[in-house]
Amino acid sequence: MKIVITGGTGFLGLMLARALIKRGRLTAPSGKQAEIDEILLFDVAAPPTRPAGLDTRVKIATGEISDAARIASLIDRDDIGIFHLASVVSGEGEQNFDLALRVNLDGTRVLLEAARARGSKPRLVFASSIAVFGGEGMPASVGDAVKQTPQTTYGVTKAIGELLVNDYSRKGFIDGRSVRLPTIxxxxxxxxxxxxxxxxxxxxxxxxxxxxxxxxxxxxxxPVSGYRTAVENMIRLYELPAEKLGNDRAVGLPSxxxxxxxxxxxxxxxxxxxxxxxxxxxxxxxxxxxxxxxxxATNFRRATSLGLAADxxxxxxxxxxxxxxxx
Amino acid sequence: MKIVITGGTGFLGLMLARALIKRGRLTAPSGKQAEIDEILLFDVAAPPTRPAGLDTRVKIATGEISDAARIASLIDRDDIGIFHLASVVSGEGEQNFDLALRVNLDGTRVLLEAARARGSKPRLVFASSIAVFGGEGMPASVGDAVKQTPQTTYGVTKAIGELLVNDYSRKGFIDGRSVRLPTIxxxxxxxxxxxxxxxxxxxxxxxxxxxxxxxxxxxxxxPVSGYRTAVENMIRLYELPAEKLGNDRAVGLPSxxxxxxxxxxxxxxxxxxxxxxxxxxxxxxxxxxxxxxxxxATNFRRATSLGLAADxxxxxxxxxxxxxxxx
The missing domain is CATH 3.90.25.10 (UDP-galactose 4-epimerase, domain 1)
Incomplete structure (x- = not known):
């Protein structure tokens, strides 16, 4: 099977790619474990030199995540799994509202549409963030049942992404999961x-x-998480059967x-x-x-009950x- | 001042227009009460005959809410107020996912951008819905602090609209409010x-x-509300000073x-x-x-404390x- 990692040449993308190479297999859309024969790292720009620890299965492609034709050309197999990490980050999003909406919101929609177009209902892990929380009504400790009133444009686009991943999954277009990351x-x-x-x-x-x-x-x-734990949790969440997640596919990671x-x-x-x-x-x-x-402060009872790891x-x-x- | 009502030839749009004609004035972007000299009812199609109870101040225009150039041409004054009611409804959204996203999500973004482009920070009331709630985690009684896990595409687009209205307001692009309607x-x-x-x-x-x-x-x-009460509440919410709403501009109406x-x-x-x-x-x-x-079941303590009406x-x-x- 093929794995696409958007934002793939970023730190988490590379660490994830290395972990997937070591692992060798993942659950395919068929529901069965399959050998990974290609890992595509998609990003807005390629690193000047090829990062270490990647073998020939790993390919690098560049482009805009909001470019529908480009993204469709990468989601070119039915036996595919997707990790969607591409994102404008918090500080940048506050300084450039339009860029945050184009990359984080339009880009996510483009990717979800490309995955839906396969018809094979691929699994997709969306990197969300604790920045979905905020505002006057936020309780002292947040958890998966807390209302999201983000106070950054970044957080807003992540909250919207969670809603879209839930609905694309509910409609049977994909088998999505959102991983709500603390600071890594x-x-x-x-x-x-x-x-x-x-x-x-x-x-x-x-x-x-x-x-x-x-x-x-x-x-x-x-709230922080070590990157080793975060990468392990992204893979564990990918591997969880959908029925364990119920109708809210967004899980806050232990921190x-x-x-x-x-x-x-x-x-x-x-x-x-x-x-x-x-x-x-x-x-x-x-x-x-x-x-x-x-x-x-966060509670992550749901993550723990789902078998996710903690530092x-x-x-x-x-x-x-x-x-x-x-x- | 000019008032634009999207979905304006629908039932609630017409009742709102009639109420605004009777009222005659509304708070302009300047913060001062101003005479309403035009009410534009924008909708995807015009009714076959001109609805009763509308005087010459009321104009009707048709087009697609997701057509950016068309919408920009209607938001043509700085002294403007907007009621955004245009929407694909719940049953239709479940049957036509793409239409729901185009009208409810793209359309709302187009309208928010047109309002932002004025630079006058117009007030905007967005018609949301109790359909933003749902799912396994929903408590027996919902309120303004409850997490939104909608189980219809319609509800998802409304939850996203609330997030966008909050963020456009936080960034100072508009002065938005979302009115979460029960069944009217x-x-x-x-x-x-x-x-x-x-x-x-x-x-x-x-x-x-x-x-x-x-x-x-x-x-x-x-949960239901009579239309007279709902229209009155849309106007009251429009008229509330922004500081009374804090950083969550979405208010669930009494039902x-x-x-x-x-x-x-x-x-x-x-x-x-x-x-x-x-x-x-x-x-x-x-x-x-x-x-x-x-x-x-809903609690609407916040709405009541803000002076909204109840049946x-x-x-x-x-x-x-x-x-x-x-x-």
Whole structure:
């Protein structure tokens, strides 16, 4: 079977591709396990050099997710599975409303239509976000039954995506699932335009000997998940039989609710004798406002009951990052 | 100022236009009350004869709500107010998914963009529906804080519309409000393709001496509102200052939770000596399934605290219909 990963050359897309290569098989639209013979990483631009850890099964294609003809040309087999990660992120969406709607809303619709057009009812995992929550009515702890009143355009497009994935699934056009991601740490490389980008930077920059200025205060709380766990959960959610999900296909992932101060403590604990860049606090009102609108605590009883994985604590996440990217 | 009513030649659109003519003034984008000098009823088709009760201020225009150039040409003044009622209804949306998305989702986006393009931040009232609720997780009684997991495509497009109206308002592009309508009774004329159409038919057909076959059983519960109350509430919600609404601009209207059996009793009580067509029960699985997915009870504390109106009971609704349409 073929796997398409949109946003595929991004960090999570690449980690997912590597995990799928290692795994070798997935459930096909037929309901049976099938060998993966192609993984297509689709993204708006290709990386300058081919990322490591990808074998010849992995192909890279570029284009606009909102380009219906282009997307239809990629969803070219009935035995296909789709992971839809392509997205404008939170900070960028606040700065460019029209781009967020085109990529996140139009793009998702284009992809859902291409999947529907196959007629084989392919499984599709849509990457949603805890940014679907927010607003005056948000309870202290959010969960799968909480009303979504997002306070960023990014969050709005994710909430709309969840609704569309539910309805395309209800109508039998696809077999969709939405995975509501907390902030995923620790992303290697450069900061991105997500308002949560500092939650990786606070580890990544100091570990590379680079100073890091935090745009929020140390008492800011964020629900986070390690990337290994997040990738594992995307695959587990893909593999779950539809009947286990019922008629709400969107599942909030387990997360650790941690303060930024706890992130710094974990970094120092795990880093041991490594030389660390300096961490300073330099609040940025734009970032602070976005992050303050997100939930600070989540319950993930449904995810746990569905067999999704959870991180034990921050320390193994930091150790995993050092192992994967700094060894 | 100019008022645009989409779906304007439908029943609620016409009743709203008549109420606005009587009222004469409304809050303009400037925040000040202004004389209404034009009411534009926009709809996909014009009625064969000009509806009664409309003076020369009222104009009728036809076209597709998803036609961006057409809609932009109608939103041609800065001093404008918009009531967006145009919609594919519930039963039709279930039968024609693509039409529901084009009219209800694309059409709403086109209208929001046209309003945004004015730059004057016009007020806009979007007609949403209790069909935004549904699914396994729906509580016994719904309210403004309940998660929306609609189980019809119609309900999905309404939930998406609420999210977009919130975000366009948050970004300062418009000053929007969504009015979540229960089933509105008693609509004159012919049955439409709404799954709830029988809730008007059960009164309307017998009062016209026509037999009526109910597609649901007598114990089916429906939240309903009389049209006079619904129109009054659309205007009250339009007139509310934005700060009273906070960051969730969608308000569930007060409703009466009544069984179909109670509708029949009210009809007989109010009809007195009139000859009534016969009512029979002939369950239709398609209609029953849609209606059973909707909430059977609502709380509307927020609506009440905002000063929106409520019906006292069914009897005055039936009397009002006889007065307005059968006298």
């Amino acid at each position: 740490i620790i992303r290697p490389g450069k900061p991105n335009k997500a308002a949560s980008s500092f939650a990786s930077g606070v580890f990544r920059e100091p570990l590379s000997g680079v100073d890091c200025a935090l745009p929020v205060t140390l008492d800011a709380v964020m 650790l609710d941690v303060t930024v101060g706890q992130m710094v403590e974990s970094l120092k604990r795990v880093a041991g004798n490594r030389h660390l860049g300096e961490i300073t606090v330099a609040p940025d009102p734009f970032i602070q406002k976005i992050v303050a609108g997100w939930p600070v 034990e604590s921050l320390d193994p996440i930091v150790r995993g990052y050092i192992e994967d990217f700094l060894s | 009774i008693i609509r004159p004329g012919k049955p439409n393709k709404a799954a709830s159409s029988f809730a008007s038919g059960v009164f309307r057909e017998p009062l016209s001496g026509v037999d009526c076959a109910l597609p649901v059983t007598l114990d089916a519960v429906m 009466l939770d009544v069984t179909v059996g109670q509708m029949v009793e009210s009809l007989k009580r109010v009809a007195g000596n009139r000859h009534l067509g016969e009512i029979t029960v002939a369950p239709d699985p398609f209609i029953q399934k849609i209606v059973a997915g909707w909430p059977v 006292e009971s069914l009897d005055p609704i039936v009397r009002g219909y006889i007065e307005d349409f059968l006298s």
